[in-house]
Structure formats: structure tokens, C-alpha cells
Amino acid sequence: MSNTSTMTDQIRVLVAKPGLDGHDRGAKIVARALRDAGMEVIYTGIRQTPDMIAEAALQEDVHVVALSVLSGAHLELFPRVVNACRERGITPENTLFLGGGIIPDEDADTLKETGFSAVFGPGAHTGDIAEYVRAHVPELDRS
Amino acid sequence: MTTETARTTNTQLSGRLAELEQRLLDKDRRALARVLSWVESGDQRGREMLRALYPRSGRARTIGLTGSPGAGKSTVTNELAKAFRQRGQSVGIVAIDPSSPYTMGAILGDRVRMTELYSDSDVFIRSLASRGALGGLSAATQDVVHVLDAYGKDVILIETVGAGQDEVDIAGAAQTTILVNTPNMGDEVQTLKAGIMEIADVLAVNKSDLPGADRMVSALKALLSLNPDRGWDPPVVRVVATQGEGTDKLVNACDAHFEELQSSGRLETAELERARQQITALARANVLRQLHSADGEERLARLARDVASRTSDPHSAAAVWLAGS
Numbered sequence: 098m099s100n101t102s103t104m105t106d107q108i109r110v111l112v113a114k115p116g117l118d119g120h121d122r123g124a125k126i127v128a129r130a131l132r133d134a135g136m137e138v139i140y141t142g143i144r145q146t147p148d149m150i151a152e153a154a155l156q157e158d159v160h161v162v163a164l165s166v167l168s169g170a171h172l173e174l175f176p177r178v179v180n181a182c183r184e185r186g187i188t189p190e191n192t193l194f195l196g197g198g199i200i201p202d203e204d205a206d207t208l209k210e211t212g213f214s215a216v217f218g219p220g221a222h223t224g225d226i227a228e229y230v231r232a233h234v235p236e237l238d239r240s
Numbered sequence: 241m242t243t244e245t246a247r248t249t250n251t252q253l254s255g256r257l258a259e260l261e262q263r264l265l266d267k268d269r270r271a272l273a274r275v276l277s278w279v280e281s282g283d284q285r286g287r288e289m290l291r292a293l294y295p296r297s298g299r300a301r302t303i304g305l306t307g308s309p310g311a312g313k314s315t316v317t318n319e320l321a322k323a324f325r326q327r328g329q330s331v332g333i334v335a336i337d338p339s340s341p342y343t344m345g346a347i348l349g350d351r352v353r354m355t356e357l358y359s360d361s362d363v364f365i366r367s368l369a370s371r372g373a374l375g376g377l378s379a380a381t382q383d384v385v386h387v388l389d390a391y392g393k394d395v396i397l398i399e400t401v402g403a404g405q406d407e408v409d410i411a412g413a414a415q416t417t418i419l420v421n422t423p424n425m426g427d428e429v430q431t432l433k434a435g436i437m438e439i440a441d442v443l444a445v446n447k448s449d450l451p452g453a454d455r456m457v458s459a460l461k462a463l464l465s466l467n468p469d470r471g472w473d474p475p476v477v478r479v480v481a482t483q484g485e486g487t488d489k490l491v492n493a494c495d496a497h498f499e500e501l502q503s504s505g506r507l508e509t510a511e512l513e514r515a516r517q518q519i520t521a522l523a524r525a526n527v528l529r530q531l532h533s534a535d536g537e538e539r540l541a542r543l544a545r546d547v548a549s550r551t552s553d554p555h556s557a558a559a560v561w562l563a564g565s
Contacts, residue, residue: 107281107344107369107371109277128347129347131345132340132343132345132346132347133340133343133345134343134345135340135343135344135345136345137339137345137346137348137367137369138345138346138347138348139348139349139351139367140347140348140349140351140352141351141352141355142349142351142352142355145355148358148359149355149358149359152358152359153351153358153365155269155270155273156269156273156364156365156366157273157365157366157367158273158274158276158277185270186270187270240256
């Protein structure tokens with residue numbers, strides 16, 4: 098019973114893959130790791146347009162939008178998702194944007210300027226991702 | 241015998257909540273999403289919003305979908321949503337997946353089968369984790385449905401956790417319950433012993449392009465013929481949800497059931513029963529919360545000592561504990 102009463106702090110994360118690459122192993126592993134860290138992970142599957150992802154983020158009222166791209170199109174796709182989210186009032190001030198994939202450091206810097214608070218590349222520990230989320234979600238403006 | 245009333249007083253919200261309520265009623269989807277989060281988490285603001293919105297609910301048609309994991313509930317839900325949209329009705333979807341009993345985390349993956357609905361702003365999908373509830377729904381499912389209803393959704397589809405044999409809460413939560421079966425789901429005894437068979441108003445045999453579909457259909461029909469007469473014979477409908485086959489028949493079956501509920505007067509009695517169940521569940525949760533408060537735990541510890549030392553007995557102690565809550 099204690100489990101079902103109040104769970105105001107339950108963190109909800111959207112894990113999505115924009116673009117056309119179908120390599121969803123990484124996204125699924127991250128989804129599973131965040132679940133095991135006690136979070137509720139909404140997984141939307143592959144080949145999502147920026148609008149589809151933003152729409153899911155809106156309806157599910159998530160704290161975190163975590164994106165994965167392995168095709169190299171991250172500089173193109175990630176900012177478009179952020180923009181589609183912004184159009185719906187979902188901004189880096191109230192939602193954490195995370196990027197994942199094979200992303201060079203200089204690209205990661207560019208992405209951070211567009212609203213991503215962190216980028217996780219190959220070799221990132223799933224535990225670190227969960228820890229990062231837990232540390233930064235309380236800083237969001239959820240009023 | 242005194243008559244009790246529970247008329248809701250002061251449904252006026254103030255300040256930011258009033259503003260959010262207005263945005264929700266103006267069909268602001270983001271406001272709806274936030275209110276649903278509060279309602280789901282048992283937040284005080286959610287309770288106040290629900291109190292204000294509740295009088296506006298009661299107009300939507302509710303259809304529940306249940307069945308074992310992998311039977312195709314999400315895909316069937318997706319097909320039904322499309323069919324209702326084609327009629328010009330707006331659709332809300334509540335999709336429930338299980339929480340881990342160990343970490344309380346969850347993967348909510350029902351949306352994967354519904355991506356074609358994302359571009360339609362008249363479809364609102366909300367994924368819920370069961371958060372420890374055992375009946376195939378989550379504790380807040382009814383409240384989430386009430387809010388979607390008040391928002392103005394015409395049809396609300398409720399997809400349960402992949403359910404086996406006795407997760408039957410959906411029957412109390414929705415007006416029409418669809419049980420999604422597939423061919424070759426084990427021998428007939430599995431179906432025969434399932435409490436879930438008794439709650440179905442409509443049976444869908446999904447993936448009916450697979451071998452064994454005919455046998456499944458006739459087995460279900462034979463089993464249904466043994467059910468006590470409820471004034472409604474649940475139809476068995478063959479569908480292939482991934483191809484959109486049979487969706488029209490399924491919608492027709494739901495319509496027929498709804499019409500029967502209306503003409504027989506059972507729509508009202510079912511609504512009363514739903515209200516009864518929700519009051520009971522909430523009251524039970526409240527009592528448990530009070531009993532397990534700091535004060536309640538202290539009294540429990542004292543009573544436990546009395547019972548252990550034989551100065552009291554368990555039944556008397558339980559009565560004392562409850563009376564003082």
C-alpha cells in the first residue's frame with residue numbers, strides 16, 4: 098500500500114529515436130537502466146519525427162527527453178526535436194534534454210548550446226546517466 | 241437512519257489552479273498533461289483540480305481492453321482509436337504497463353504501437369505505470385479517466401496491464417470491456433478457469449490469420465454458452481489488428497453493447513457500481529494511511545505488546561486500533 102500512495106517525485110523519462118536509423122539497442126539499454134533506477138520510462142520506438150517526439154513529451158508530461166541517434170545526423174535532428182518541443186512550451190528550463198550516440202566532443206558542445214544539458218557517448222555508464230537525471234531533475238522549473 | 245450527503249463544497253479554485261483549469265477547459269493539452277500528473281501522483285493540487293472538474297465528467301464513453309501480454313491490446317487500441325476518429329469523435333487513451341515491484345521503475349511501451357496517432361491532436365495518449373496496484377490498472381486510473389472526460393474526450397480507451405486470469409478491475413472501470421485473445425493461447429482449460437472470461441462484454445480473437453483461429457473462436461463460443469444469462473451475449477469477433485481487418489465489426493460490437501446498456505438501464509446501475517467501488521477503494525486507502533501514520537504506528541506498537549502479553553486478544557486490539565484512527 099505504501100507504494101501506491103504518494104509518488105509525487107516519480108521521475109518520468111521519454112526515450113526516443115528520431116530519424117531513420119533503426120539501431121535501437123543503445124536506447125533500449127538506457128531505457129532498461131533508467132527503469133532499474135526506479136524511473137518510469139516511456140519508450141516510443143524507432144523512426145520518430147521531431148513532432149512525434151515533442152507530442153509524446155507533451156502528453157506524457159515527462160521530466161526528461163532522452164534522444165538517441167547513431168546515424169551521425171545528431172546535429173541535424175537533435176535541435177529540431179528541441180525546437181518542436183519549444184513550440185509546445187517544453188523548454189530546457191522545465192525539461193531535461195539528453196543526447197546519446199556516437200557524438201564527437203565538439204558536436205556535444207554545439208548541442209549544449211541548443212538546449213541539451215548533457216550528451217552521453219559510447220562507453221558512458223548507464224549508472225552515470227541515471228545519477229545525472231536524479232541530480233538535475235530537481236533543478237527544473239515544474240511549477 | 242440518518243441520510244448522508246457528500247455535496248462537494250467550494251469547487252472554486254483560486255489563483256494558479258483556476259488559471260490552469262481554464263486552460264484545460266480551453267483544450268490546452270499541456271495543461272491537461274500537467275493536471276494528469278498531479279492526479280496520478282496523489283498531489284493535493286490534483287485532488288483540488290479533480291473536485292472542480294468532476295461535475296463536467298460523465299459524458300465520455302469508456303471502453304476497456306484487456307488480455308494477456310502480447311495478445312495485441314495496444315494494436316487493437318490503435319485501430320479502435322482510428323475508427324472513432326473517423327467518426328469525428330475525439331479520443332483519449334490510457335495505457336497501463338506494470339511497475340517493477342523491486343524498484344518501482346517501469347517501461348511504458350504501449351505507444352510503440354500507436355505512433356500513427358501522434359499527429360492527430362484530437363487523440364491524447366497517456367501511459368501509466370501500475371505503481372503497485374494488482375488488478376491490471378493503477379490506483380489513479382479512474383481519476384485520470386475522469387479528467388480526460390471533463391476535458392471533453394468523447395471516447396476513452398483504457399488498456400490494462402497484460403492480464404492473465406484474475407486481473408478484472410477493468411470491468412468495474414469501463415462501460416464496455418473487450419477481452420483480446422489470440423489463437424493457440426494454451427488449451428481450453430486455461431480459458432475455462434479464467435475469471436477474466438466472465439467480465440468480457442466483447443471478445444476479440446486477434447491475429448486470426450494464424451492457424452488455430454477457428455478453433456479458438458468456437459472454443460470461446462462454447463465457453464460463453466455456459467455463462468449465466470446476463471441479458472447480453474458477448475459476441476466473438478475475429479480481427480487482424482495489424483492489417484486493420486475486423487475493426488469495423490469490433491466497433492459495431494462495442495456500439496451494440498453500449499446500446500444494450502442504455503436500453504436495459506444497466507448503464508446507470510453500472511455507473512452507480514463504479515462510484516461505489518471508487519469510494520470504497522479510496523476510503524480503504526485513507527483508513528490504511530491513517531492507521532499507518534506515526535500516531536497510528538505508536539498505538540499499534542502498544543496494542544501489539546498487550547496482545548503478545550495476553551492482556552488483550554487480537555480481535556479486540558484490532559477494534560481498538562480501528563476505532564481510534
